[in-house]
Every structure is written in structure tokens, then in C-alpha cells.
Amino acid sequence: MAVVVGSYSFLFVSTFVAALTYITYQLLSSYLHKWFAMKPVPGPEGTYLFLGDALMFKPKAGEFFRQIVEFTQEFRDLPLFKIWVGPVPFVALFHAETVEKILSNPVHLDKSFAYKFLHPWLGTGLLTSTGQKWRQRRKILTPTFHFSILTDFLLVMNEQAEILVEKLEKKAGKGSFNCFSDVTLCALDIICETAMGKKIHAQSDSESEYVKSVYRMSDIVSLRQRRPWFWPDFIYYYFGQGKEHDSTLKVLHSFTQKVIQERSESMSYGETGSDTNQGQKKRQAFLDMLLKTTDEDGNRLSHQDIQEEVDTFMFEGHDTTAAAMN
Known part of the structure; x- marks a missing residue:
């Protein structure tokens, strides 16, 4: 035996x-x-096997971005350059003619490995999905961005812009200052009210738990993306920021889940749209439209599907816009 x-x-x-x-x-x-x-593709010197260029990356997101900009200056006479993030190579395109080749080709829909670390936060919404799911979501969401709908959001944008101007006026004439935080908080207020129909008063209360969690989550994810030794979950949770990642995520998801539930219940009672001045029609937030939207088979989107898109637009809608305005 x-x-x-x-x-x-x-x-x-x-x-x-x-x-x-x-x-x-x-x-x-x-x-x-x-x-x-x-x-054969040019890249910075000092690349190591398996670790790639990760050891030279700056720890803070802003510093890392400036580092990439410096690389574009170094390789400005070349069509592209590469960096290795651990065992994964990334090609940086920064000339219009090379970027056009990618953006004009409908074949290149698959997201890179780095997007995986956004999945716990954003699920597989429009930003992180690919293939058939991306096409279906794109088809469903496109009508919600019709010009007539966006016009209704103009009042929100103007209200928040006036608050921003008042804040900037207090700083004007007293020497140079960095407006990045002010503009970003303004964009966050706008996207939150237009996407969820919910005021979070980020410009007047930048210390609110939700606002701080949005910023913190962005930093946590981007740092993990460029530190390949923290890619395995068991290492990340024992030696990295795994626990902070989950606690921050809980704040973000709890907030959006609560708003979705409240809006869903309001709609079941026949109430739709965001509160406006008396006598004006109620605006429909992005969330209101998602709650009414059906797929190709006539089925309503689940709350999980809706949360994926609301979380996606909350992050993507304020972050990229704020960067462009700055």
C-alpha cells in the first residue's frame, strides 16, 4: 500500500x-x-531583463508624466520610442502621423495589460472593455451624448465655472500659482452633477471623503501599473498598497451604488432629472438615461452594468478634461 x-x-x-x-x-x-x-526600436538606456525600465520611473504620477515628456524631447526626431514596464514593452507615439495610424484603424480595440489594474474600480465599461462588449456599449451610449442633451448640461458647467472664477480671482495678482487643483475640482463637480445628478461640492469641500478617494485611487492604480513587482496580487496585498486600495475602492463604489439606488427608486415613483430652479424643466443626468436604456434585446442594463459606466465617466470624464483645460 x-x-x-x-x-x-x-x-x-x-x-x-x-x-x-x-x-x-x-x-x-x-x-x-x-x-x-x-x-531595433529606440528607448532609454539602462533597461534590465524582466524589470525593464521600471527602476528609473519616478514614483509620483506628475513626475512620471514629465519624465515621459522628456523622453519625447530626447527622441523627437524619431517616429516613436519604447519603454519596458517589467516584461511588457510599451511603444510611445507622439507624432500626429504615427498616432493617426492607430486611431483610424478599427482593428486595434484590445486594451493593454496595464488596463487590468483599473478593472476592480471601473469594471469592464467603455474605457476598459474590448471586442463585442465594447461595440455594444458604444452603440448604447452614443445617443446619450446628443448635442441637445449636452446643451442641457451647459447651465451646470456655467454654475461651476463661476465658482472657479471666483476662486481664481482671489489668487490673481499675487504672483504665480498652480491652478491644476482648482480646475480639476471644477471638472469633478461638473461631471458628478451631469453624470449622476448629484452635487458633491468638490470646489468648496475638497476634503470630502469621496473627492479624496477619487484622487487617491488614481494615484494607487497608476503607481501599481509602473511597478511590476507589485503586479502579482499576493505580493501587492502583503507588501504593497493592497489594503488601502480595497478600502478606497469601498468608498468609491459605496457612493455610486447609493446614488444609483436612489435614482432608480426615484424613477420608479415617476421622478426624473436633477433639481433646477423653480419653473425650469428638470435635467436628465447621464445616470437617468442609463436607467432607461435597453440593449439590442430590449433588456434594461443591470445596476452592475450601469455602475461600470458611471464609475468610468466619473473618472475618465473629469481627469482627461481637467488635464486638457489646464
Whole structure:
């Protein structure tokens, strides 16, 4: 009996080792193939196997962005350059003619590996989805951005812009200052009211838990993206920011879940739109339209589907707009 058990144990261990060896070989072969295939593409010096250029990346998001801008200056006479983030190569395109090749091609819809770290926060909404799901969501969401609907949001934009101007006037004439935070809070107020029909008063209360959590989550995700040693979950939760990531995520999701639930209940009682001045029609927020939207089969979107898109537009809608305005 002992001999039979020993034989099974030996067979199991042998099979496990063989499978592990095969997987390792395949991964290593794939990595080395990429390494040599990418070798002709210019990039910064000091790239290490497996770690890539990660050791030279600045820890803060703003500093890292400026670092990438410096690389575009260094390689400005070339069509592109590469950086390795751990075992994953990224090609940076910064000339209009090279960017056009990608943006004008409907084939390139798959998102890069780095988007994986946004999934806990944004799910697989319009920003992070791909393939058939992306096409379906795009088709569903496009009508919600009709010009007639966007016109209704102009009042919100003007109200928040006036608050921004008042804040900037207090700083004007007293020397140079960084307006990035002021503009970003304004964009956050606008997207929150237009997307969810909810005022969060970010410009007057930048210390609110939700506002701080939006900023913190952005920093946490972007830092993990450029530190490949924290990509494995078990390492991230034992030695990285895994616990802070989850606690911050809980604040963000609890807020949007509560708003979705409240709006859904209001609509069931026949109430729609955001509160406006008396005598004016009620504006419909992005969330209101999602709650009414049906897919190709005539089915309503689930609350999970809606949350994916609301969280996506809350993040994507204020972050990119704020960067452009700044």
C-alpha cells in the first residue's frame, strides 16, 4: 500500500514539475522573442531583463508624466520610442502621423495589460472593455451624448465655472500659482452633477471623503501599473498598497451604488432629472438615461452594468478634461 501511495505521489510531483517547467519555458520564450523583436526600436538606456525600465520611473504620477515628456524631447526626431514596464514593452507615439495610424484603424480595440489594474474600480465599461462588449456599449451610449442633451448640461458647467472664477480671482495678482487643483475640482463637480445628478461640492469641500478617494485611487492604480513587482496580487496585498486600495475602492463604489439606488427608486415613483430652479424643466443626468436604456434585446442594463459606466465617466470624464483645460 505504501509503495502504491508513494508511486502516486511521485507521479503527481513529476507531472506538476513538468507542467511548471513547460509553462516557464513558454513564458520565457515569449518574453525573449519580444525582447529581440523590440531591440531595433529606440528607448532609454539602462533597461534590465524582466524589470525593464521600471527602476528609473519616478514614483509620483506628475513626475512620471514629465519624465515621459522628456523622453519625447530626447527622441523627437524619431517616429516613436519604447519603454519596458517589467516584461511588457510599451511603444510611445507622439507624432500626429504615427498616432493617426492607430486611431483610424478599427482593428486595434484590445486594451493593454496595464488596463487590468483599473478593472476592480471601473469594471469592464467603455474605457476598459474590448471586442463585442465594447461595440455594444458604444452603440448604447452614443445617443446619450446628443448635442441637445449636452446643451442641457451647459447651465451646470456655467454654475461651476463661476465658482472657479471666483476662486481664481482671489489668487490673481499675487504672483504665480498652480491652478491644476482648482480646475480639476471644477471638472469633478461638473461631471458628478451631469453624470449622476448629484452635487458633491468638490470646489468648496475638497476634503470630502469621496473627492479624496477619487484622487487617491488614481494615484494607487497608476503607481501599481509602473511597478511590476507589485503586479502579482499576493505580493501587492502583503507588501504593497493592497489594503488601502480595497478600502478606497469601498468608498468609491459605496457612493455610486447609493446614488444609483436612489435614482432608480426615484424613477420608479415617476421622478426624473436633477433639481433646477423653480419653473425650469428638470435635467436628465447621464445616470437617468442609463436607467432607461435597453440593449439590442430590449433588456434594461443591470445596476452592475450601469455602475461600470458611471464609475468610468466619473473618472475618465473629469481627469482627461481637467488635464486638457489646464
